[in-house]
Amino acid sequence: MLTNWAGNVIFGAREFHQPSTVDEVRALVARSERIKAVGSGHSFSLIADTQGDLVSLRQLPPLMEIDSAAMTVKVAAGVRYGELAPFLHSHGYALANLGSLPHLSVAGATATATHGSGDRNGNLATSVASLDLVTAQGDTVTLDRASGAVVNLGALGIAVAVTLDIEPAFQISQRVYRNLPELDLDIFASAYSVSMFTQWRGESLDQVWVKERVGAQTQAWQGKQPAMAPMHPIAGMPADSCTPQLGEPGPWYERLPHFRLEHTPSAGDELQSEFFVPRSQAVQAFQAINGIRERVAAVLQISEIRTIAADELWMSPCYQRESVAFHFTWIKDPAAVLPVVQALEExxxxxxxxxxxxxxFTMRPAVHPGFAGLIELYDPAGKFRNPFLDRALS
Ligand SMILES: Cc1cc2nc3c(=O)[nH]c(=O)nc-3n(C[C@H](O)[C@H](O)[C@H](O)COP(=O)(O)OP(=O)(O)OC[C@H]3O[C@@H](n4cnc5c(N)ncnc54)[C@H](O)[C@@H]3O)c2cc1C
Structure with missing residues (x-):
């Protein structure tokens, strides 16, 4: 049985394919009536599900090709950040940011606008210079960042390669602070990447993870004493799965994710939700959630609050909006969790x-008006559609 990482989605695919060449991908797409790609399967929504053909690109040659003149790297779509990052670093390069764990595939993270944190950091898809996409007829097109197609929900085709911006490698040092009395947006501005964690059990935030770029001219947060021992975001959990802290400088890719590549933060025993609001209204949004915190806390493992820069990617949750994202890692009990998700949305x-x-999520998301035109162009017969997209895009 094919499932996502968390096991809350059982894929309805009639056949699972693992092509080993781009030509095989093209032939498969051309003959299929319904097809979806799956990356590392880390989505909790039904976004990657299909009743037709499900295709993984893990068997494609693991292309990672640096163009140091253009400052880009072209990667095969199934490559994971945890594979790409050490490769880039060993050649003296870096990506601008990473998500909380490195196991995600580049194409899957791009399709959903996966993000890390940082007032000035866009989501990971903002690093995408272009995508090579196999569209409904089996043709390959290259679409650039201005096309509206980068955050594509898997709705426009099967990405076979992604070209990402790179920059010179850098070092990060990470410290954790505890018991922040209230949501203070200035702290997000104090370092390259800042994450706050809370279990919504009281007024204060449990932890603040501050990731400073070594040598950057940021105004470091003059907070309380940082934690003197490594922390896990969930109190009481062993910190050895987490990236090094205590201010010890290290490569960008060993500090920007919270979790180490060789560890999985949990065995998929969770569900997740996340909602993006305008940064200017984040404190009010925090207070609104705080108003139902007992309901939230009852089904919660941990909540994370991050900032993401505005972008121009049509289907990005941060499209033209400086954002604060409220993330919730729930217990794995959909019947108990869904009513709380609905209450949060209200x-x-x-x-x-x-x-x-x-x-x-259960709400109807906002959809950029131009996206329907892209679907019409690249997938007129709905080959890459599924019930999730039918509902979201209707
Ligand atoms: C433990 C955990 C931690 C997480 N941390 C973060 C975080 O820090 N920040 C954050 O924003 N999100 C986070 N997420 C969510 C995750 O980043 C997204 O769900 C992301 O899409 C997962 O990437 P994936 O490779 O698993 O994609 P999948 O879940 O496999 O697929 C997601 C979408 O991408 C499409 N897709 C995949 N590959 C291709 C392709 N080659 N061509 C076209 N479409 C494709 C699929 O069809 C689907 O629509 C986390 C999830 C987990 C389980």
């Missing part, structure tokens, strides 16, 4: 929340 409604495409 509380956040005044702030026009946008859901994370890869996580659990």
């Amino acid at each position: 509380e956040l409604a005044p702030f026009e929340p946008r859901p994370h495409w890869g996580k659990v």
